[in-house]
Amino acid sequence: MKGTGLRIPLVTYRLQFNAAFHFNDAREIVPYLHELGISDIYASPYFKAYPGSPHGYDIHDHNCLNPEIGSPEEYGEMVDELKRRDMGQILDIVPNHMCIEGQGNAYWMDVLENGPSSPFADFFDIDWHPVKQELENKILIPILGDQYGTVLENGELCLCFDEGSFFVSYYDHRLPVIPKTYSHMLTLGIDALEEELGTAAPQFQELLSIITSLGHLPPVNEQVPERIVERYREKEVVKRRLWSLYQNSDAIREFVQRNLTLFNGTRGNPRSYDLLDALLREQVYRISHWRVATEEINYRRFFDINSLGAIRMEDPRVFAETHRLIFELVASGNVSGLRVDHADGLRDPEEYFRRLQSACFARLYRFPREETESAGEGDRDAEADVHEAYERVMAQDPLHPPFYIVGEKILLKGESLPDSWQVFSTTGYEFANQVNGLFVETSNAKVFETLYTRFLQHRIDFRDAVYEKKKLVMQVSMSSEINTLGHYLNRLSEQNRHTRDFTLNSLIKAIVEVIAFFPVYRTYINDLDVMERDRQYIESAVGRAKRKNPAISDSVFDFVRDMLLLRFPETLDAEQRQAWLDFVLRFQQITGPVMAKGVEDTAFYLYNRLVSLNEVGGSPERFGTTLEAFHGLNLKRSKQRPLSMLATSTHDTKRSEDVRARINVLSEIPDLWREGLTRWSRQNRRHKIIVDGKPAPSRNEEYLLYQTLVGTWPLCGNGDDDFRSFRLRIREYMLKAMREAKVHTSWISPNLPHEDAVLRFIDLILDDSSHNAFLRDFSSFQTLTAACGIFNSLSQTLLKICSPGIPDFYQGSELWDFSLVDPDNRRPVDFSLRRAALDDLLRREAEHGPLETARHLLACRRDGRVKLHLIRTALAFRRDNRALFESGRYQPLTVEGCLQEHVCAFLRSFNGVSALVVVPRFCSRLTGAGGALPLGMELWRDTRVMLPRESALLRYRNIFTSEFLTPAQGEQGLSLALGELLAAYPVALLDRGGA
Structure with missing residues (x-):
């Protein structure tokens, strides 16, 4: 849009990189994604993270690719494959925090060794003068699994020596020792060493010289710059000398090892740990039981996760240091957009986004320097040029900054993204809730509240x-x-x-x-x-x-x-x-x-009335979204942030879009749901166990479990390996759900008897033996929710593709995906299955034509190819009509007739081109228990979509079936009959053709 630097994605596809999905894997599926209609991959963080990280948000080094995901060469090959197809890449970045666990974070290790005198002491948000005076100029490190004294005397803390440095090891943790305190290990028993070697021995004299040098090192709280430089220089010299001495002298090596043994104590002899205890008291850090973090931790964390330390991104030096590689990728064109994680954690998100946009602008337009870097007189002139040019661009079009950046921001009811944020949008959580709520029957709110309260026997x-x-x-x-x-x-x-x-x-x-x-x-x-x-x-x-x-x-x-x-x-x-x-x-x-x-x-x-509403950014107390509200929010977005990201499933969602689509059906059938709950509760009562005087699971946990089964029930049927895998997934999910609710158990204090009772309950009710009455009953019940969930899912998918904004697809969701909250939604995706399905779809369409292909896929809808067909066909239309969807007018359409509340319809139009979108909702009342298709005149009867006056004498083509329809003129105006619109396919996207 503004020059060559700005690339606006047409459609994004989220990929979760980790040790099981590499750059090479992504490269291999690029042709498939391109054929599907994806314009940009949307990559999870792939900078160097904690070893084995499944998600990449626990970054150790912002300026290094994660070797577990692939080499720089493999990364380049992936990028080249994208560029060959004119595809872009949006990268998820993590500016708020870094992982401080393990040994991989060089900044954090430097702080632990050098304290307030470290050049990175202000890099992290550390309170060096906390309320607890014992932590003055120290950092609380809450990593121990038990009380400090117990861990120490169990011998779990071990003093080690390697490459000239002493450090304390605790399982995967390796904590550096202040070099000045090395003298404790090097003077213990030194008289015996002198007697053994002799005072004049060169190696003994070198050891004494090293000890003297250690004594002259400036302290860790030194603030005079020259003295800090001296300390850094001299401590490294000491380490090199000590390592050389250790390697070249058997006597010194034995002396050091002997002292390490003494410091590490003898289990069963508490006093033998006094040496190590005294050494630890002199360090910059205070090691403690992990529970101590709740009340005494003195560094800001990401939420309450001790291993993720917040960094001071408001400091220009921190900003520049952590964005070096990011800006290289932007400047090279390898990355065409950024997704900023947890923007609310930043001290000043507005300033961060302004700085980020300005820096990307400087790289894209080849300015010599961006404003955060130190500069001389000439560079300051260049910096002024960047700032002036950037402000000029922003003044021309405030809604379209020079680089595509979206911020992870959760907006609650009535809340808007701050106008001052120089981003295109949020990452789409609000749309996920809007479109999901459209398939919740709002008129049944009171009925559902009563149903839920009576089942629980108390109100929440x-x-x-x-x-x-x-x-x-x-x-x-x-x-x-x-x-x-x-x-x-x-x-x-x-x-x-x-x-x-x-x-x-x-x-x-x-x-x-x-x-x-x-x-x-x-x-x-x-x-x-x-x-x-x-x-x-x-x-x-x-x-x-x-x-x-x-x-x-x-x-x-x-x-x-x-x-x-x-x-x-x-x-x-x-x-x-x-x-x-x-x-x-x-x-x-x-x-x-x-x-x-x-x-x-x-x-x-905890609040489980209808859990499809319990979504990130959602308001579960509001029972769904009215049709008028949905249209109103779309109109608002089209005017204020027309290039917003639109999501329905993300790596953060509690349930996938397809799970929610099924659970939403319950809102249409409260009587059937109540009857089912009553039967199942009675059938399964015998499987409960009394724990602490109460049955486990609780009624609220049982209510959540049944909804979860409705949403995730496998299409494969039961009795095979897939069903046993399903049972394991439900166990894992319910364990997480119980601990998160913090009612009967929690992550901090697991109540194992209660948890075991609930897991046993799950095993028994999901026992796939022939005598399980509940399993037969529930399997029969869920056929309706599963059948109607398919139509809900197809409808919301088309709405996402055609509503104002940029649709985003979560990996694997182009087929049916019944995933729950992470880590369930990070399971490997079978892309070979999806590639084969798409190839077969294209082949079938070429041989049999669009109409017969649509009918065939609808008949086989349980395998998910119908969703793939919808996505591929609609995205191809979107690609051919990009301006229509990015800049086109959004016009809600009136629906008349006996089933008008079952239809959502709108028109997109731009420069004489238009597209009509029609989807059904609340299909259980249309199809009945038999699961018939919501198609044809017999079902829709007099229901009609009313069209604008300018639609006269024009034909519409259904892009899914290639059927042509001509509007009819009636007393109320021009219209199209729903029975004709939805004659062969359950949703419609109509291209307006010529006369």
């Missing part, structure tokens, strides 16, 4: 569950972050005579309550000008917190509100005002993780 209110679970997360997972924020607020309260009497406990309590009621993931205040949108969110949260906590003085909440809204007292100076803003920025980085953990990872596993 979703908003109450969110409030309680967010507070639980702050208590059991993130209390350290909350306490730190509370102490920060307490110091600020001391600055004013009107607030200094607020107690620390009351301030922490107020923070917890406000965050628990926060209505969105976060606000985006980054200067003294607070947007009205953010003000409303803060006022709402504080107001609800006040009403919930009458025992806490309103003045405390008012202070928190004024702090978050930057309503400064007049007495504050500039430095104090900056401290207030810093508090707000810290607060904003906490609300998102609390929301994610409390809602997505907890409440979504």
